Amino acid sequence: MFLKKVTLLKEKIPIFNDYPFSIPSIASLNEMKLESNVTFFVGENGSGKSTLLEAIADKCGFNTAGGGRNNSYDVYETNSELSEYIRLSWMPKITNGFFLRSESFYHFATHIDKVDDNGFKDYGGKSLLKQSHGESFMSLFINRFNGEAIYLLDEPEAALSPARQLALLKVIHDLETQGDAQFIIATHSPILLGYPEAEIYSFDHGQIAKIDYEDTDHYSITKYFLENRKRFLYELFKEE
Template sequence: MFLKKVILLRENIASFKHYPFSIPSINSLYQIEFKSNVTFFVGENGSGKSTLLEAIADKCNFNTAGGGRNNIYKVHASESALGDYIRLSWMPKITNGFFLRAESFYHFATHIDDVDDTGFRDYGGSSLHRQSHGEAFLSLFLNRFRGKAIYLLDEPESALSPSI
C-alpha cells in the first residue's frame, strides 16, 4: 500500500459555498486514511467521488482527462478544481500509475493512437478503438496495469456487462 492519507487543506479554502467545496462529502472532509490496498468510493451521483479521484490524480501528476504522467493531451474542462487543496501522504512515494476516467476514455484511446510507436504493446497489441468498449477496458487492465503503482479508476464498470 502506497497512498496512506488524503488531507483537505481547509485553511487554504476561502469559502465552502462554491463547487467543489459545496459538495457535502468535500465540505465535511478533513482527511481520509487508507488502510488497505484497494479502496472503493461509493455514493450517489454528485456525491464527490469523481471530484476526489480527479484531485488525487492531479496531485500524482497524472493527466486528469485520463492516463499517466506521460499521457499529455487536452480535453475540455478536465482540470481539477480540488487538486490544489489536498495533500497526499505516501509510504513509500510512488510515481507510476494511471487514472482511468471512463467518461473521457475515448479521448485517451485517440491520444494513444496518435503517439503509440510500440504496436500497442501496453494495450494488447491492438488500437483501443479497434476493440469493443469492454475489450478496450480489459486490454488496459490486463496489459498496462502492472508493477508497483497507484491505479485510480473512476467508473471502471461502465464498459463491463455482467452475464446472466
C-alpha cells in the first residue's frame, strides 16, 4: 500500500453548512485509515463517497474529470471543493496512477483521441471512441493499469456486464497481489464488493464506518431479490 490515511482538516473549514460539509458523512470524518490494497466506498446516492474519492484524486494531482497527472483537459464543473481540506499520508508517496470517473469517461476518451500519437498502445491499439463503453473500460484496465500506482475508480461497473465485472476483479487481483498497486473504488456492485480481504467503508447513516460485505445493502438486497424474486416484486408493486 502507498496511501495510508486520509485526514479531514477541520480547523481549516470556515463553515459546515455549505457543500461539501453539508454532507453528513463528510462533516463527521476525522481520519480514515487504509489497511488493505483494495478499499471500497459504498453508500446511497448523495452519501459522499464520490465526493471524497474525487478529492483524493485531486490531491493526487489527477485530472478530476478522469485521467492521470499528465492528462490535461477541461470539463465543466469538475473541480473538487473538498480537496483543500484533506491531507493524504503516504509511505512511500507515489505519483503514478489514474482516476476513472465513469460519468465523464467520454471526455477522457475524446482527449486521448486528440493527443495520442502512439497508436493507442495504452488502450489496446484502438481508439476508445471506436470501442463499446464496456470494451473501452476494459481496454483501459488491461493496457494502461500497470506498475507501482494508485487507482481511484468511481463506479466502474457502470459500463460493465456481470462477466466484465468479474474480469475487472481478475485485473485488480493480478495487480495488487504483485504488491505494486492500490485501489480505492466507489461502487454499487455486489460483485466487485466481494473481492477477498478488501476493506469496505460505508458512507450511510451520516458517518463513514467499516462494514462487512454481508452487512452491505448491496449484498443483502441482491441476495433477497435473487432468492425471493416473485415475492419481492409482489410486495414492491402491490397497491396500498
